[in-house]
Amino acid sequence: MVKLTEYTSFADAQAHANSAALWELFDGDKDYLNIANECMTRHADGSGRTAVRIAHADGSDEILAFDELAAKSAQFAHWLVEKGIKPGDRIAFMLEPSLPFYTSLFGAMMMGAISVPLFTLFGLDGLRLRVDDCQPSLLVTNDEKFDIASRVDGLNTVVANDSLLEEISGYPTTFAAKTKATDLAVFQYTSGTTRELPAAVKHTHKSLVTLMFAALYGTGIRPKDQFFCPSSPAWGHGLWHGTLAPLAMGVTTGTFAGRFDAERLMQALQDYKITNMSAAATHYRMMRNSGAADKFNFSIEKLSFTGEPCDTATLEFIDKTFHVPACSMYGTTEIGVVLVNFPGADDYQVKPGSLGKPIPGLKLEVQRADGTPTEPEEVGELMLWKRDHWETTKDLAKVDAQGYLYHCGRADDVIISAGWTMSAVEIENTMLKHDDVQEVAIIGVPDEARGQVVKGFVVTGRAASDEFVKELQTFTRERLAQHEFPRHIEFVSELPKTPAGKVHRKILRDREAAKAVAAGN
Template sequence: MTQLTDSCDYAFAQAHFTPARLWEFFDGDRSHFNIAHECIDRHAADPARLAVRVAHADGRDELITFRAIADASSRIAHWLAARGVGPGDRVAVMLDPSLPFYAAMFGAMKRGAIAVPLFTLFGPDGIRLRVSDCAPRVLLTNAEKAPAAQGIAGTETVIVDDAFMAALAALPTEYVPDTKADDLALFQYTSGTTRELPAAVKHTHRSVVVLMMAALYGTGIRPGDQFFCPSSPAWGHGLAHGTLAPLAMGVTTGTYAGRFDAARLMRALQDFGITNLSAASTHYRMMRTNGGAGGFTFAIRKLSYTGEPIDVETLRFIDETFGVPACSMYGTTEVGVALVNYPGATDFRVKPGSLGKAVPGLEVQVQRPDGTPCTPGEIGEIRLHRRGEWVPTKDLGRIDEDGYFHHAGRADDVIISAGWTMSAVEIEDVLMQHADVREAAAIGVPDPVRGQVVKAFIVSHRTGDEAFTRELQDFTRARLSQHEYPRQIAFVAELPKTPAGKIHRKAIRDAEAARRVTA
């Protein structure tokens, strides 16, 4: 029988994919289904089979087998049961990628509790907001973070260290899960600021079934791949696409732990012999600006990115460094992956910078506010057709004459000046092509004549004087339209980022609004 993993090609996907076939990847069904079993236990028969490679920032490489995670997660499940943690209770896990992290996360789900991975770089406010929101029975963390989490009513903070893991050794290494496909398994917080807590996205155990669509066509994972995703498993990309998807397919995955360093990442890609890389746009930019890529040898055959568009200079760097096309993977935490570039497909032309085309079986349109479809080149909102209705994404985009989708920013990133509609993303992309611009962000600011004008915030090693300002304005105007350039430019030391590494335009807009009030 033909398997969905037999080919990466676009025509093959269109011919053979149906949603029902995603269940072929798993042991369970709707009545009996558990993520820990599907991602870990069923692949643990061979004690040497590698599940995760962790590149630690301090230079250590940690190699973790499926068997090690299966045994340790079963012990965690027994430990939770002895503490009275039962099905539906939340278990927060704030640890860097490591055996304790995977044991805790999968152990909670094995028990039938709900795992809540938390970013280890959260400060006290970020921790308390999320813990107060999800009300976990237990928070498993390290000694450094424990003081910031202790004292929250109803939550027991437990330090997971060598002594804790050693004490678990007395517990059994077998635990039989008893969960259904529609039972809740994971709460995942999207990357907002500590003052603006996004609601937790709630995933059931069956969510890993739908996730296979992104694995097949967004990251192009196939048996035999040496996969790596440097995004933290506290965020959607690192958790869903970097952890659950490859492990569910029995594919060894890799990740990064600790303070990010581009040179350390590139050394891991080389030393691990990585053939399939999926990273955030920021990771590729940081590898480019590091300047040391030429000192490494890479074996990458498939490459994908997500999070935000990639500028032209970074796309050029990817092409020159890795020799494979950069395949965008677009979706939202709430609705999943929708637009992909089919990494590894020999019959799919990747248009640099585009979002690609819809995953098999999903209808996607760019629509006007009244719900009618936009014509090629016309900017509208990207919407997905699901369960008989069009679901908004709050992202703007356009299609081209070949049916490829292109991102045009968030709906609140549109700048309307003197009746002209401009995209912050396009302006930023042009600014990033200037040799002296390291980072750029564009927003609309009030103007008494034009309604709004573009203001750009620039990070550069050059002095931000009037001559540089005019140079950047002329540079942008020559590449876009005569009206489409930043009339105001501010030079800054850094740009605010979300915890996931995306440029935080809302924070820039809020700071600019506050500055204008006090000016």
């Protein structure tokens, strides 16, 4: 039987992609499947083949083999069992990509616990919210974040350093995974939420199978690729598309650790001879803005991006620099990837600005408020047919005569900045904890580098000053995440309100849009 990984064309995707064909890519079946086994153990053949390349911000490279990661993950799984961790317990980890990160991620899933990746830039409030929600039996972190973690009441924390690796080294290097395909494997937090207390999206082990449609047709991964994804594996794109999908295929993947630097990324792309990269649109913008792309030689054959639309100047930079089209893919942590551009398919035309077409087998439709489908080029709400009914994606879109879909904005108050999804409500609630903030409204405003940035309108009895602005920004960053704060703050005497007394953010957005037009932007 020909496997889906052997097909590359758009026509073949339409003809052969189905659920049964996906299951042929795995060792497990619909009854028993384990993500750690599929991504690690079955590829550990003693050859020393590279699983992950990590480009550290300090210029160093960390190369990890399937053999080493499978052995360490098994040792960690045995260690967890001896510590009293049971299947279904949550193991959280707040680590940069590293040997301890992958050991924790796969070791927990290997023994049936649930892995909960957390962003390394979370402050105390951001960490506490998620810990209160998922109730982990253990948090694995580093020395730098241990102080913050120790301030969360009742949180059992261990530092993932050389001592921990030495401690687990005495355990067996194999572990018999026995999870059912329907057992929970990962709690994945979105990069933003409309609730002060965020709920995790809960993924089972068999979610890995469904993911492969996005891997095959959204990022275009095939067995011979040298893959790279600079997105943090604490978020959906970096974890599922940058880590689990390629490793499940036995494909060497790469990632970035530490403070992002565009030149360091391009150095890694050159040194690792990367042929396929999937990144956030902002990564491409930052490479363009660095002005350093001409210093490097690339081997890129396929590119994809997600998180937000890519501006025209950046798309032109990609064409000039890499000589391949940038393929958008669209989805959310909740629904997965649903629109793709089939990277590597010679018989598929990539239309700049388009989200692409549905993954084979999925049904999407742009609808009016009354539920009827829109005409070509008419803006409506993008809906997904799921479990015998239409579900909203909370995004506005339009479709052209050829069936390509285009993003037309958010249908709610979520802000996407540099690929991060942030909630206006969550940022407002955090800023309102400041003693001098009486009222606050948060919106997204256009930004050339990040697509959007957060702007806050603050009502206060305190005198406005640059020092006060910085104080509010620091206050917010320390409680949510380093990227989650208002880059612009305007002090106002009052906020526009709806008749029900709610803040009317649309009025603020319209005012900012009018200012941009008047300024010629």
